[in-house]
Amino acid sequence: MGPAGVGKSTFCASLITHLRLNRRSAFYVNLDPAAEQFEHQPDLDIKDLISLEDVMDELKLGPNGGLIYCFEFLMENLDFLTAALDSLTEEYLIIFDMPGQIELYTHIPVLPTLVKFLTQPGALDIRLCAAYLLEAQFVMDRAKYFAGSLSAMSAMIMLEVPHLNILSKMDLVKDQMRKKDFKRFITPDTTLLDDDPTDIARRKAGVQVDVHSSDPKDKDALMSGATFKKLNAAVAGLLESFSMVSYLKLDSTDEDSVQAILSYIDDVIQYHEAQEPKELPEEEYEEE
Incomplete structure (x- = not known):
């Protein structure tokens, strides 16, 4: 899950490739009714049931309203999922690739119903x-980072299932920030706001802006105002108080990174504990 453009489908593709290389079974379910291109063809595709394009054309809905309608239609036809998933054994890792509309993870009760x-x-x-x-590039903008972390916590509270938060696209930021500095973003805390590079640059330039007296159309002035800073501090304090959000790092181009994330997923779903012990054939046992 996650906002649009964070690399969900890319991660799914890297995960499936890794599983196949390690001779593990995967079942890929695409639940994004607007997705068109896949590196690995889905084993089950919601577009075989309903597509966002058809909904928008026939019902004259926008993309967000159309996507919500698609999920409501899915909830009325859950046998579409049951027929495909019921026969799968515990050896399969079922991968659900979700759409990027953040509304699904924050306040619309469709996903909790699906999870149940x-x-x-x-x-x-x-x-x-x-x-x-x-x-991962969100860490370059502290306000965006805390807003994204708040959305992650909202999804955790709403879905009520074991949860991993992942900073994706690490390959794009590894040359922009030292590892020592990046470690501070693994668990959000309010001290990150004390040395915001954007604020430091403004202070060095002698820029002092009062949001209450600035032009409301001036985005830079609004983003540097006292009210905006208080909002960021409140969000950071909320995250710190709940102490629920921490991140794993993901580089989908690095097989070791994908394996590290997979190991956390396996632990959460108790994958290895569910496997039947494999007995060696008698001749192999005798040789050993």
């Missing part, structure tokens, strides 16, 4: 791990 359906005992009974991706 997938996890309820006696039916599919799937052990879920929610992986929420946030682009």
